[in-house]
Amino acid sequence: MADPRTSAPARTIGQRVLRPREQVEEHIRLMILSAELKSGEMLPPEAELARQFNVSRTTLREALRSLTTQGLVYKVPGARGGNFVQAVDHHSLGSVVIESVHNLLELGSIDFREVAEVRQCLEVPAARLAAAKRGEEQLEQLRDIVRQQKAASVEDPEVPKLDERFHSLIAQASGNRVLASFVSALHHETEPVHYLNLSPEVGRETVRQHGAIVAAIAAQDADAAQDAMVEHLTYLRSHIADERGSSGQSERKPPELM
Incomplete structure (x- = not known):
């Protein structure tokens, strides 16, 4: 996954400035919809994602929960689990x-x-x-x-x-x-x-x-x-x-x- 600090996420929608959680959510969403992140691909660990986006773990988890609700990400629990890109098809x-x-x-x-x-x-x-x-x-x-x-x-x-x-x-x-x-x-x-x-x-x-x-x-x-x-x-x-x-x-x- 590309480091978001080197490919800055969209920070506004229209004239509205996005909050940090929304910036993380929008950046990952665009990466999924552009196929930069492939179906079934596991996202980096939450600690690493939080570091990349320069946000707290709480903010990151809120963004991931929102993406899960949208059907773009799903979470597998357990030691070998993690956050994965959901297949985006019919x-x-x-x-x-x-x-x-x-x-x-x-x-x-x-x-x-x-x-x-x-x-x-x-x-x-x-x-x-x-x-x-x-x-x-x-x-x-x-x-x-x-x-x-x-x-x-x-x-x-x-x-x-x-x-x-x-x-x-x-x-x-x-x-x-x-x-x-x-x-x-x-x-x-x-x-x-x-x-x-x-x-x-x-x-x-x-x-x-x-x-x-x-x-x-x-x-x-x-x-x-x-x-x-x-x-x-x-x-x-x-x-x-x-x-x-x-x-x-x-x-x-x-x-x-x-």
């Missing part, structure tokens, strides 16, 4: 979304209903795009998931994973990596299959709907893919609403989509 975007949504849900700042509504807003156009852009390998993977779902019992512990893979793969087939990251992250955080009463009848109907979505994507029929996805999400939302009404479940707990 995969790390999904990780940041998962962590942020999880924290907001835990704090009660947002609720599952809002997350579920965003999922529907994203998954319907994702199905349309997948119909236009899917590759043969992705199509075969979707068909394989449906085959596994048909063979699985509703008690099979693999059912939630298969469901997550199904929806995530459709988003990946859309060809839009940002969309795929968001869909996968939101599905991962809500884990809706856990909140659905998976009776054999519901399981069979869900798999049938998955099959219809795949058939439309295979035919590259965007309208049919959209309609099939809407039917699937609407069915599950209504079913979960019925289950909640009959079982007296809390309004906050279950999400609305699978």
